[in-house]
Amino acid sequence: MPNYKTADFLENPDNKEKLYGYCGKIARINLTTGAVSFVDTYAYVPKYLGGRMLINRLFWEEVAPGTKAFDEENKFFYMTGATTGCGIPAGGRSAACCVGASSNPEQYTWGNSGGWFGTELKYAGYDGFIIEGKAQTPVYIKIEDDKIEILSADDLWGMRVHQTQAAIEEKHGHDVKSMVIGPAGENLVRIASITTSNDFVFAKGGFGAVWGSKKLKAITVRGSGVVGPADLEKVKALRMDMNNPMMAPKPILHLEQAGLPGGFFPAKYDRGHAACSPGCNQHCHGLLMNGVTAFDDQRVNHVEKCVSGLTFNYTVDIGAPVGMFWPSKQNFSQPCKMLVQEFTEPDPSDPYFEEQGELLLPDILNFWGPDYDRGTIINDLCNDYGIDKWDAIIFILPWISACRQEHLLDGNDLGTGMEPDVENTAFIKKFFENMVYRKGYYGDLFAEGMSRAIAVLGKEKYGESVYHNRISQRLGGKKVALPVSEEAAWGHCMHWQGRGFEASCDKPTWLAMNMQNMLNTRDAQTVEHFHCKIEYHQEALKDPYHCPHVIEALIHTQNNAEIKDSLMSCEWQSPDLWWPEMESLMYQAATGYPVTPEELDEAAYRSKLLFRAILIRNHGRTRKMEVEQIWHVMQIPDSLNEVGDWKQWNEMVSLMYEARGWDLKTGWPYRETYEKYGLKDVADEMERLGLLPEHPAPDAPRWEDYGEEPYSKFVENWKQDTIVLPPQQK
Amino acid sequence: MGDKVYEKEPRTPEELAGYGSHVIQYSPAYSFCAGCDSCMVMCGLTHEGTAGHGNGRIQVDHGTRSLENHILACQQCADHPCYDACPKKDSAMKIDGETGAVYIDEEFCIGCGLCAKNCKFQPSRITMKKDRVRKQWKAAKCDLCRGNPEGPQCVKWCPVQCLGLSEDAVLGEDGLFVPQAKQ
Numbered sequence: 006m007p008n009y010k011t012a013d014f015l016e017n018p019d020n021k022e023k024l025y026g027y028c029g030k031i032a033r034i035n036l037t038t039g040a041v042s043f044v045d046t047y048a049y050v051p052k053y054l055g056g057r058m059l060i061n062r063l064f065w066e067e068v069a070p071g072t073k074a075f076d077e078e079n080k081f082f083y084m085t086g087a088t089t090g091c092g093i094p095a096g097g098r099s100a101a102c103c104v105g106a107s108s109n110p111e112q113y114t115w116g117n118s119g120g121w122f123g124t125e126l127k128y129a130g131y132d133g134f135i136i137e138g139k140a141q142t143p144v145y146i147k148i149e150d151d152k153i154e155i156l157s158a159d160d161l162w163g164m165r166v167h168q169t170q171a172a173i174e175e176k177h178g179h180d181v182k183s184m185v186i187g188p189a190g191e192n193l194v195r196i197a198s199i200t201t202s203n204d205f206v207f208a209k210g211g212f213g214a215v216w217g218s219k220k221l222k223a224i225t226v227r228g229s230g231v232v233g234p235a236d237l238e239k240v241k242a243l244r245m246d247m248n249n250p251m252m253a254p255k256p257i258l259h260l261e262q263a264g265l266p267g268g269f270f271p272a273k274y275d276r277g278h279a280a281c282s283p284g285c286n287q288h289c290h291g292l293l294m295n296g297v298t299a300f301d302d303q304r305v306n307h308v309e310k311c312v313s314g315l316t317f318n319y320t321v322d323i324g325a326p327v328g329m330f331w332p333s334k335q336n337f338s339q340p341c342k343m344l345v346q347e348f349t350e351p352d353p354s355d356p357y358f359e360e361q362g363e364l365l366l367p368d369i370l371n372f373w374g375p376d377y378d379r380g381t382i383i384n385d386l387c388n389d390y391g392i393d394k395w396d397a398i399i400f401i402l403p404w405i406s407a408c409r410q411e412h413l414l415d416g417n418d419l420g421t422g423m424e425p426d427v428e429n430t431a432f433i434k435k436f437f438e439n440m441v442y443r444k445g446y447y448g449d450l451f452a453e454g455m456s457r458a459i460a461v462l463g464k465e466k467y468g469e470s471v472y473h474n475r476i477s478q479r480l481g482g483k484k485v486a487l488p489v490s491e492e493a494a495w496g497h498c499m500h501w502q503g504r505g506f507e508a509s510c511d512k513p514t515w516l517a518m519n520m521q522n523m524l525n526t527r528d529a530q531t532v533e534h535f536h537c538k539i540e541y542h543q544e545a546l547k548d549p550y551h552c553p554h555v556i557e558a559l560i561h562t563q564n565n566a567e568i569k570d571s572l573m574s575c576e577w578q579s580p581d582l583w584w585p586e587m588e589s590l591m592y593q594a595a596t597g598y599p600v601t602p603e604e605l606d607e608a609a610y611r612s613k614l615l616f617r618a619i620l621i622r623n624h625g626r627t628r629k630m631e632v633e634q635i636w637h638v639m640q641i642p643d644s645l646n647e648v649g650d651w652k653q654w655n656e657m658v659s660l661m662y663e664a665r666g667w668d669l670k671t672g673w674p675y676r677e678t679y680e681k682y683g684l685k686d687v688a689d690e691m692e693r694l695g696l697l698p699e700h701p702a703p704d705a706p707r708w709e710d711y712g713e714e715p716y717s718k719f720v721e722n723w724k725q726d727t728i729v730l731p732p733q734q735k
Numbered sequence: 736m737g738d739k740v741y742e743k744e745p746r747t748p749e750e751l752a753g754y755g756s757h758v759i760q761y762s763p764a765y766s767f768c769a770g771c772d773s774c775m776v777m778c779g780l781t782h783e784g785t786a787g788h789g790n791g792r793i794q795v796d797h798g799t800r801s802l803e804n805h806i807l808a809c810q811q812c813a814d815h816p817c818y819d820a821c822p823k824k825d826s827a828m829k830i831d832g833e834t835g836a837v838y839i840d841e842e843f844c845i846g847c848g849l850c851a852k853n854c855k856f857q858p859s860r861i862t863m864k865k866d867r868v869r870k871q872w873k874a875a876k877c878d879l880c881r882g883n884p885e886g887p888q889c890v891k892w893c894p895v896q897c898l899g900l901s902e903d904a905v906l907g908e909d910g911l912f913v914p915q916a917k918q
Contacts, residue, residue, distance in 0.1 A: 009866045011785060090786055092776040121772075121797065128787050170799050179796070180788075202799045203770075229865045231787035237780050244773075244892065254766035255895040277763065278895075279802045280771030284786075286894045288769035292802050306801050 007130035007150050007230020014233070019047040025235035026087035026595035027055070028132045032153060034146060036219050037077060037138030041153045046132045051598050052683070054605075055086040055132065056100040056571035057115060058612040063135065064102055064113065065615050065687065070623045074106040074211065075193065075218035077139045083126075084133035086573030087595040090124040090232035090283060092240050094247045095575035096595070097282025099123035099133075104623075106195040106218075107211030107393070107529055109456040109496025112624040113616070114210035114529050117570055119281025120201030125182040128228025136221065143191075145223040147177065150230065158222035162191060165300070165389045166200045173225055183225045187391025189441045190217040195454035196393040204308045205281060208393040209497070209529040211454070235597030243594055247587065248339045248578055250286035251347060257294065263377050265314045267321040267367055270375035278345055279308055281575070289341035289577055296381040299434060300389060307384050311344070312398050312506075317380030319372040319403065325509045328361030330517075333539040334583050336361060340534070341577035357539040365509040366478035368485070368644055372406040373427045382430055390441045395528070397437070399506045400455045400491055400498040402427045405436075407472040407489040420447035456496035468492060469719035473728050479644045486642055486729040488719045494634040495526040501534070503643040513537075513545035513552065515643060516654075517559050520661055523635035525563070525616065532576045533566035535559065550653035556664050564609035571612065611682040613665075614674055618687050621673055621696050628672035632658060633715050640717045646730045651714040659708075668698035669708040675700060741857040744810060746910065751901060755811035755835040756879065758793060758887055759901045762911030763803075766897035770797055770804040774889035774898060781880070781888045789864040792877040793889045796858075806898065808889075809860040809877035811836050817861055817876065820853035827874075831881055838878035846872030 008014045008028060017029050024047070031044040046059075053059045060082040072078045081103040088096030098119050105114025126133070129150050136146075140155070143162035147154045161169050166187040173183050182202065189197035190213030197213025198206040207213075216222070234240050244250065255278060263272035277292035291309035298305055307313075315323075328336060335355035342348065351362065383402070387394040406427045408414045414425050421435040439448030450458045459468045468490040475487040491498040491505040499505030502522060503515025510518065517535040518527075525531045537545070537558035545552040561580070568588050569579040572595075581587050589602045620626035632655065639649025659669050666678030676697055679688035691697040701708065724732055745751045760768060775791035783790045794807040811834075818837045821828040826843040828850060830836070839850075851861040851874060861876045879900075880887045890898045899914055907913035 006867055007865075008785075009787075009789075009864070010783075013867070090776070092773070092780050092786060097772075124772075167800055174799065179799075202797060203802050204800075229787070229789060231779070231783070231785035231790060233785035234780070237784060240780065244777075250894045252894055253896055254761070255769075255897075256765055257763045257767050277767045277802070278769055280769040280894075283772035284776045285771050286773065288771065288895060292767075306798075306803065308802060 007128060007228055008233070009230050011233045017047070019045050021047065022051060022598060024051065024087070024596045024598055025233050026091055028127050028130050028232070030131060031084070032131050032134040032148070033137065034134060034153060034155070035137040036140040036144065036155065036221060039155055044135070050087070051596065051600065052608070053612070054568075054571040054592070054608055056084050056573050057102070057567060058571040058608060059133070060084050060100060060102045060115075061612050061615040061619070065619055068104065068623065072104050072623070074104045074111045074215055079104045079215060081136040081212065081215060081219075082133065085123040085127055086571055088572050088574065088591055090127045091234035091595045092284040093234065093243055093591050093595055094250075094284065094286040095282065095578040096573055096591070097121070097124050097284055098573045098575055100570050100573065101199075101207050101212060103210070103212060103215050105210035105212060105529060106193070106197070106214040107209060107396070107454055107496065108526060109454065110624070112495070113619050114212070115531065115570075116207035116210045116212060117532060117573075117576075118201060118205050118207045120182075120203065120205040121283055122182045122184050122201045122226060124232070124283045125226045125228050127232045128230050129226050130228065130230050136219065139218065140220040143220045143222050145221065145225065148224065148226040150228055161222045163188065166391045167389055169223060170202070173223060177225055177227070181225045181227045183223050185223040185391075186213040186216045186221075187389060189390045189392045190214055191222070192441060192443050192452065193217050194392060194441055194443070194452040195457070196396040198391050198393050200388070200391055203279060204388045206393075209395060211393075213391050234595045236594045239590060239594035243591060244286050247286060248341060248581075249349075255288070263380075264318040264375060265323055267324055268318040268375070270318055272317070272375075272377035274377065277306070287341045287345065287578070289344040291344075293381065297378050299382045299385040307381055307388070309384075312395050313384050315398055316383040317377055318375035319370060319398075320374060321369050322367035322509065323507050324364055324367035325507070326361065327363045327365065327511065327542065328539065330510060330514045330535050331361060331537055331539040331542045332582060333357035333361045337581075337583060339578055339581065341575075344577065360542065361539045365511060365644070367509045369476040369478060370403070371474040371476070372403045376428065379428070379430045379433070383433060386434065386437045390437060392437070392441065396455060396498065401451070402433070404455060404459075404490055407474075408467065410474055411470055411472060411489055413467060413470060413489065420445040454496060455490070455498070456492055459490055459492065465718040469717065469722060471719070471722045471726050471729060477644045477646070480646060480730075483646075484729045485644065485646050486723045486726065488641060493638050494522050495529070497526055497529055499638065500527050502638050504638065504641045508644055511546065512643065512647065513542070513549040513555055516549050516649075516657060517555055519635050519638060520559055520657065521563065522638075523631045523658075524661075531563070531566050531570075533562050534576065535562050536580065536582055538582060550650070550657040551660065553660075556660050559661065560664055563613060564606055567609040567612045568605050571608070607682060611684060614679060614682055614684055615687065617667075617674055618679075618684075618691060622691065622694060626672065628658070628662070628670065629712075631672065636715055637717065640720050642730070642733060646733045648733055652711060655709075655711040670710070671698050673698045742855040744856070746906060746912070753813050754901065755813055757811040757901050758806070758808040758877065758879075758889060758898055759904055759912050760806040761897050761899060761904070762907050762909050762913055764907060764909055764911070765913045766895045768795075768804045768806065768897045769895050770795060770802060771894060773892045773894060774806065777888050777892040781883075782875070789862050790875050791862065792875055794858070794862070807858060807860060810856065811877070811879075812855060816853045816855060817850035820849040822847060822849065831878065834879055834881065836879050836881065837876065838881060839874050839876050841873050844873045846870065846874065848872070848874065850874050850876070
């Protein structure tokens with residue numbers, strides 16, 4: 006039964022700490038047997054907070070090594086946080102995890118989504134759910150307070166996302182909240198997403214395909230209960246203090262240009278704004294009103310988030326000031342202010358004003374020119390088929406554009422019956438249709454995701470050929486090499502890594518971002534934008550590979566990502582580098598539990614260790630594996646035509662491992678590292694499996710056996726090239 | 736509810752004459768609702784200390800795909816059919832002498848739901864706070880945060896200030912409400 010008043014959860018005998026904020030139970034739903042049971046939330050909190058931390062513990066306990074994405078044994082974990090539904094800004098978000106289908110190789114995959122589903126689930130009395138097993142025929146799960154039913158989805162199977170949502174509302178009423186998959190998920194397309202209202206999605210992990218493999222079309226929820234924070238006055242204070250909420254009217258704007266800075270073009274349209282989840286004090290998503298659709302003559306509103314802005318024009322990459330990653334206290338502004346275009350007036354009295362305000366001009370990439378309607382259709386295709394926009398916009402379409410410009414697709418229509426032209430809407434529609442429904446050789450191939458598809462086509466040619474149309478504005482318009490494929494690591498594409506998409510960052514930043522991407526695939530395993538205070542920037546520029554402040558900031562960034570994904574909160578609201586108590590205040594306001602920032606950090610260390618243990622135990626993670634994965638990116642020149650240094654990069658990796666308490670040779674945590682954070686049982690299991698490293702002898706030299714720099718066909722191609730700048734001398 | 740015909744929310748001065756002061760949503764040309772539910776959540780929290788559909792005296796009708804959201808607030812009907820239907824009127828349902836708003840005294844509410852059923856509007860602007868025992872259900876209705884010097888908390892906590900009070904609003908060029916001072 007849901008909680009209807011605070012006494013209901015405070016008097017729960019399992020709630021020994023008398024915590025507010027939680028419901029107290031997690032539903033376990035087995036699609037093979039139809040059985041429903043419950044997990045006691047209080048057995049895991051406050052130690053594991055909620056959200057991702059709680060999932061990490063459950064995943065460790067329940068998902069065996071060797072489990073693949075489409076196996077019956079794979080489990081889908083969905084979890085809210087203590088703040089969800091409590092009126093604490095950004096707390097309405099939620100986390101999910103399983104062995105995802107999108108990464109290459111498959112591995113633990115995570116997502117964080119907005120929407121109203123998570124709060125509604127708490128109203129129904131659940132902090133989260135675990136989906137186990139596989140149904141024989143299409144089903145959906147209907148949750149209404151105590152009643153959890155597994156129902157036939159025969160009539161829903163085959164529908165696109167928006168059709169499915171409409172059909173569910175037709176069946177169960179407009180107020181029901183849902184998460185659904187589209188045909189991409191049904192057809193096990195590895196970049197299939199799970200969508201809740203307003204096109205908020207679990208996008209990157211390929212979770213939609215995991216649901217498809219379980220024949221799970223949708224989950225609906227309606228709850229009649231309540232959620233209660235411990236301290237309303239603290240909630241109110243957070244609402245006013247977190248990120249300077251607007252608290253002023255904001256009308257629909259009538260705009261006459263579209264695109265992103267550097268790539269604006271004339272287009273008349275109306276732009277509103279949208280919050281992503283209940284109770285947030287921001288509204289950081291754009292709402293593009295009355296746009297065209299991909300499948301009929303309707304005109305509808307589309308949510309614009311992050312990468313979708315590039316659909317309209319991908320001539321120029323996204324630029325960024327130094328202060329985006331190296332903020333100063335006086336001119337610090339959280340990213341949601343940028344997304345919602347509510348820029349605060351710059352303060353020139355800031356001693357770091359010029360340094361943090363320096364704009365690192367983005368590369369000109371020339372993938373496609375401006376067209377507002379075409380961009381809207383691309384977004385709609387992704388939304389309605391239920392596929393990850395990131396892969397569509399940053400990986401698939403740029404690859405087709407680059408390959409065509411390099412004449413790698415001459416005479417090849419990619420199964421569409423027309424020239425592979427990403428400026429032709431008809432081609433784009435046909436390409437996505439083939440992929441989503443696995444039509445023909447190429448449809449089936451690209452449904453496996455770009456990394457796997459390029460591997461089958463031949464990576465040396467279709468992945469590592471030089472793309473000649475990248476122009477560095479930072480080098481005054483010189484051509485700089487880029488591979489035709491923007492693959493970064495673990496099967497995903499580049500993101501703030503100094504080259505490719507969102508490349509506008511300097512070397513200390515891209516080294517840090519590549520370290521993150523090596524350790525936990527952005528954005529399929531975390532979303533964490535690197536932040537380091539500007540006062541350390543100059544020191545980092547002098548010796549970017551060995552700067553202790555960068556390592557410290559990396560750990561802070563990673564740990565804070567773990568905290569915000571567990572409370573819950575949002576990447577755009579957390580962390581605030583000059584308000585380190587914010588997250589502990591959020592947790593205290595929600596639960597009443599007196600946690601300190603240091604204790605939250607300890608919980609984050611614990612969760613990161615669990616994540617590391619999962620990668621090692623379940624997916625065979627080693628230092629060699631992850632360094633080689635990321636090195637491919639480091640061999641591609643940045644906007645200044647500079648590449649990574651193999652020896653120094655390995656030294657930086659070693660510094661990171663040491664700071665984390667991991668063995669330099671294997672990348673595996675030591676026993677005392679696990680035990681320091683209360684994970685003796687994990688250490689024991691790792692020892693039993695032979696995955697616990699021995700400390701080197703005290704007199705042994707520091708391990709530095711980095712081996713030879715891995716071969717890169719791209720580098721060989723680049724060296725022979727006469728049009729782009731030659732490889733930079735290290 | 737049979738063939739009951741539901742009212743449209745009043746807008747014109749003539750229509751508004753039949754209603755007391757109530758919370759209204761401004762035109763998107765003045766401020767566009769972001770759909771954050773802060774009004775509903777903060778309503779429940781300030782009245783009850785908890786948030787949920789039952790105890791939110793204001794609801795948000797979300798456009799699942801459109802992201803255009805409609806606020807569902809009690810219109811404070813002058814002829815108060817909810818009050819008239821209450822079997823415990825003047826104890827469970829009372830009329831605020833200052834604002835004219837009908838409000839609920841929970842101590843005497845028997846949770847029969849007749850007030851909600853007799854609301855002129857669809858969905859009903861009176862919600863039912865459920866409990867583990869049916870007999871302990873209570874009705875919840877907007878009372879304009881009577882006694883709170885800050886006024887209605889939904890208006891106070893809206894991050895884009897798209898809510899206001901009917902007496903402070905006039906019709907804008909698009910036939911939707913805007914604040915008087917902004918006309």
